[in-house]
Amino acid sequence: MSTDRGLVLVLIDGLPSWATVHMGSLGGMVGALGGYRGDLRSSLPTLSKPLYHSIFTGREPLASAMASNSSPPPPRDPGNLFAAARALGYGTCCAAHIWVGELFGGTGGELKRFVIDPEGDIQRGIYYWDDAYPDSHVVEDGKHLIGTADGRCLALVHTMGVDFAAHRYGGESREFAQAVMGADQTVAEAALRWLGEGFWVMVTADHGVNRHGLHGGESDQETLVPLWILPPRGGRIPQGAEELRRQLDLKAFVLDVLAEGVRGS
Ligand SMILES: [Zn+2]
Structure with missing residues (x-):
């Protein structure tokens, strides 16, 4: 495997x-572009x-004393994915919910839309806190950050439209299906562009939702989330992808891909 530009x-x-x-x-991208789909x-x-x-x-949430969305942010883990990517020579950026900025960016717990923090774990961030912020806009924010990145970069693009529709309309609603379809097409369109620019693209979720559109429990509906791995042109699916089962192991897997990208150059 090789990565020229980095990973989204x-x-x-x-x-x-x-x-x-x-x-x-x-x-469709899995079959057409030699990608991988797992759970x-x-x-x-x-x-x-x-x-x-x-x-x-x-790390397990409870091992970091995080039992709910109200839990205070734990002390910054110096081995977090963004910091580790920076140590490998990657720039870091994200278009994400403000909680990501609170945990790993330089927002300091305040509501800040745009953060430039060259020495931080996330060096450039565009954040939102209204859950109705459209997926199309988050992806556009991500395209901007990725398109203006110098050299290799690790980027996070974090959309909220599916979760928002689940809470508002329920998991069995027409509106939820529509939000999922919209996210699929918006993300796939952007992924084609990023793949063409030499990035790996991985797509996954934090959690699922049950048929009521709720989450917080331990059902398969809430805990089983998809993972797509799409290689840039000429890239092969990394070893170990098929063995990935736990979300907890994703960080180490992404780091391996980034490290291999540096070694392969
Ligand atoms: Zn969530």
Whole structure:
């Protein structure tokens, strides 16, 4: 495997594996572009903020004293994915919910839309805190950050439209299916561009939702989330992708891909 430009991780908030029947664009990319589709088991609790912390540190939420979205941010883990990517020579950026900025960016717990922090773990961030912020706008924010990145970069693009529709309309609603379809097409369109620019693209979710559109429990509907791995042109699916089962192992896997990108150059 080789990565020229780096890696874009797309986190579709609240997307369960059971809802990917609505996602024919990312699904089609797997066959057409030599990608991989698997499933990951999220950690518990299936709540956003604890899982944002868990995904980027590889630690169980409760081991970081994160039991709910109200839990205060733990001390910054110096081994978090963004810091580790920077140590490998990657720049870091994200278009994400403000809680990501609170945990790993330079927002200092304040509501800040734009943060430039060259010495920080996330060096450039565009944040939102209204859950109705459209997926199309988040992805556009991500395109801007990625398009203006110098050299190699690790980027996070984090959409909220699916989670928002689940809470408002329920997991069995027409509106939820529509939000999932919209996210699929918006993300796939952007992914084609990023792949063409030499980035790996990985797409996953923090947690799923149940048929009521709720999450926080331990059902398969809430804990089983999809993972797509799409290689840039000439790239091969990294070893170990098929063995990935736990969301907790994603951080180490992404780091391996980034490290290999540096070695391969
Ligand atoms: Zn969430």
